[in-house]
Amino acid sequence: MNNKQSICRKNIGIWISEKKSQKLNWKELIKTCNSHGYNLIKLDLEKSLEDQTECDVFLHKLTDVIAASDQGDLKALHIICNVQQYLSNHPNTTVIDPINNVRILLNRHCYYTILQEELSLQRHGIFTPNFAVFAEFKTCNIEQNIQIMRQRGVTFPVICKPTIAHGSKSAHEMVLIFNKKGLNACKPPCVVQSFVNHNAVLHKVFVVGNRYHICQRPSLKNFNASEELEPIFYTTGEVCKADSRSTLSILDPHDKPDIKLTLDENKIKPIIRLLREKIGLLLTGFDVVIDNVTDAEVRFDAKFRTYGGGGVVSLQP
Ligand SMILES: Nc1ncnc2c1ncn2[C@@H]1O[C@H](COP(=O)(O)OP(=O)(O)O)[C@@H](O)[C@H]1O
Numbered sequence: 001m002n003n004k005q006s007i008c009r010k011n012i013g014i015w016i017s018e019k020k021s022q023k024l025n026w027k028e029l030i031k032t033c034n035s036h037g038y039n040l041i042k043l044d045l046e047k048s049l050e051d052q053t054e055c056d057v058f059l060h061k062l063t064d065v066i067a068a069s070d071q072g073d074l075k076a077l078h079i080i081c082n083v084q085q086y087l088s089n090h091p092n093t094t095v096i097d098p099i100n101n102v103r104i105l106l107n108r109h110c111y112y113t114i115l116q117e118e119l120s121l122q123r124h125g126i127f128t129p130n131f132a133v134f135a136e137f138k139t140c141n142i143e144q145n146i147q148i149m150r151q152r153g154v155t156f157p158v159i160c161k162p163t164i165a166h167g168s169k170s171a172h173e174m175v176l177i178f179n180k181k182g183l184n185a186c187k188p189p190c191v192v193q194s195f196v197n198h199n200a201v202l203h204k205v206f207v208v209g210n211r212y213h214i215c216q217r218p219s220l221k222n223f224n225a226s227e228e229l230e231p232i233f234y235t236t237g238e239v240c241k242a243d244s245r246s247t248l249s250i251l252d253p254h255d256k257p258d259i260k261l262t263l264d265e266n267k268i269k270p271i272i273r274l275l276r277e278k279i280g281l282l283l284t285g286f287d288v289v290i291d292n293v294t295d296a297e298v299r300f301d302a303k304f305r306t307y308g309g310g311g312v313v314s315l316q317p
């Protein structure tokens with residue numbers, strides 16, 4: 001490559017956390033970018049961006065930083081202001097993905113509402129029964145909360161999730177609740193969703209623009225409402241990582257599925273379109289489970305992923 005060619009290349013300024021950075025194959029990524037005519041420049045967002053490079057593309061995984069900044073963390077706030085200042089000085093820089101679009105996915109109540117209201121999904125045979133319904137609790141008042149659940153059609157068992165979906169470990173601390181008494185375990189602000197039995201299989205969809213990749217992960221075994229059972233506390237990572245070995249994922253003997261529930265990829269495409277058109281994200285992802293009773297596919301948890309959003313929609317076959 002001569003100098004002239006390298007000058008003609010466009011610059012991708014990239015920022016991801018140190019932890020993610022260590023998992024990335026930088027050599028391969030730089031090579032691929034180069035072969036498409038791009039230089040890849042790792043950015044330090046605590047320093048002035050003007051001094052680092054001129055970004056034609058600003059590629060980032062700032063989800064946790066945006067969440068922390070929105071909750072008043074000063075260091076995070078400084079980083080976000082630095083980025084926003086740079087972007088407003090350079091309106092021609094392409095941002096993947098725009099910060100305000102990413103912000104939508106920081107709040108479960110916010111994106112669940114968007115997904116639930118999205119009629120285009122219903123046109124594709126995607127409905128919002130049990131799984132899609134959710135309720136938000138703002139107080140610990142059980143009588144009031146049970147009332148909210150009834151109004152929204154949310155039934156036990158439920159999963160209680162923090163309203164804030166990113167930014168700290170606690171954003172992924174879940175509680176599985178089997179009865180009214182168990183609602184004591186909720187820490188508002190939080191959302192509750194009806195639990196869907198799905199034979200402990202989670203399908204993770206990773207989206208890059210129009211393309212996607214699906215892989216399977218362990219998930220929670222099947223559960224029913226019960227007056228006796230105490231709440232079960234878990235974190236997503238303990239149960240749903242590729243190498244998680246939680247006892248919560250081991251199906252009960254009578255639950256061994258005879259028929260393997262398969263994912264209809266045609267039901268995935270409208271969701272991808274929705275994430276792009278309604279929320280404006282190119283790099284994203286979501287989780288799908290297949291309801292073992294209705295055989296409907298149920299989606300939840302749209303995530304902004306590095307190369308990888310939440311909501312609750314059920315897709316009927
Ligand atoms: N409504 C539900 N029914 C059944 N399982 C669920 C439901 N919601 C979440 N889960 C399980 O809990 C895990 C974490 O929930 P999720 O909304 O994906 O949170 P996170 O943002 O931490 O990924 C999921 O991966 C899945 O195993």
Ligand SMILES: [Mg+2]
Pocket residue numbers: 236287301
């Ligand atoms: Mg998830």
